[in-house]
Amino acid sequence: xxxVTQMEGPVTLSEEAFLTINCTYTATGYPSLFWYVQYPGEGxxxxxxxxxxxxxxxxxxxxxxxxxETTSFHLEKGSVQVSDSAVYFCALYTNxxxxxxxxxxxxxxxxx
Amino acid sequence: xxxxxxxxxxxxxxxxxRIMLECSQTKGHDRMYWYRQDPGLGLRLIYYSFDVKDIxxxxxxxxxxxxxxxxxxFSLSLESAIPNQTALYFCATSDTGIGTGDTQYFGxxxxxxxx
Numbered sequence: 001x002x003x004v005t006q007m008e009g010p011v012t013l014s015e016e017a018f019l020t021i022n023c024t025y026t027a028t029g030y031p032s033l034f035w036y037v038q039y040p041g042e043g044x045x046x047x048x049x050x051x052x053x054x055x056x057x058x059x060x061x062x063x064x065x066x067x068x069e070t071t072s073f074h075l076e077k078g079s080v081q082v083s084d085s086a087v088y089f090c091a092l093y094t095n096x097x098x099x100x101x102x103x104x105x106x107x108x109x110x111x112x
Numbered sequence: 113x114x115x116x117x118x119x120x121x122x123x124x125x126x127x128x129x130r131i132m133l134e135c136s137q138t139k140g141h142d143r144m145y146w147y148r149q150d151p152g153l154g155l156r157l158i159y160y161s162f163d164v165k166d167i168x169x170x171x172x173x174x175x176x177x178x179x180x181x182x183x184x185x186f187s188l189s190l191e192s193a194i195p196n197q198t199a200l201y202f203c204a205t206s207d208t209g210i211g212t213g214d215t216q217y218f219g220x221x222x223x224x225x226x227x
Contacts, residue, residue, distance in 0.1 A: 032214040043116070043202055043218035044155075051214070089154065093214040098143070098162070100206075100216060104154035 006103035021075040023090035031092040033073040038087040116219040135203030144186040148199040193226040
């Protein structure tokens with residue numbers, strides 16, 4: 001079956017620290033992989049995506065590389081800001097059944 | 113204006129009451145989804161619809177029903193609300209295009225409390 005596992009939070013970092021949030025997946029076929037971000041009081045919004053192996057998605061200083069050999073899509077940012085405080089969801093999409101699968105979310109708090 | 117809207121944004125109700133949550137979208141997407149979000153469980157799919165005549169159960173459909181009134185509208189009903197349906201509910205849409213059908217757009221959520 002299809003599933004996404006991401007590191008549990010909460011994660012608390014100081015401003016300008018390096019961020020990694022781990023995500024691994026199980027999927028049949030060739031999924032697309034995503035990171036969504038949920039700011040307080042809002043719905044989820046797409047942060048970045050990658051649609052095939054070795055693709056790198058990037059946006060707002062965040063990056064993630066689609067690693068088929070390790071079935072991973074870890075989210076990284078070199079220098080976090082207070083405004084990055086949010087919940088981050090790893091997700092996959094498979095066009096077999098056109099289904100989306102989400103991880104449980106990782107809460108990030110960045111302190112000045 | 114937001115592309116995906118949900119009403120109400122907050123609702124408190126009592127056990128046994130019937131509740132309807134509404135979702136509207138202006139993105140012109142055929143596909144619409146209802147999820148619930150619970151702490152530590154992430155998002156779980158309740159129902160989804162790929163067009164007006166298509167309704168499918170998701171992972172946790174028991175206790176819920178849906179209606180797709182038009183391409184732009186997708187409502188979620190709790191026929192007889194119970195306390196463990198207290199959660200944050202999200203509507204989402206996606207289109208069917210190659211290269212774009214894999215991205216979802218979410219509404220702001222409805223916080224439902226069942227006492």
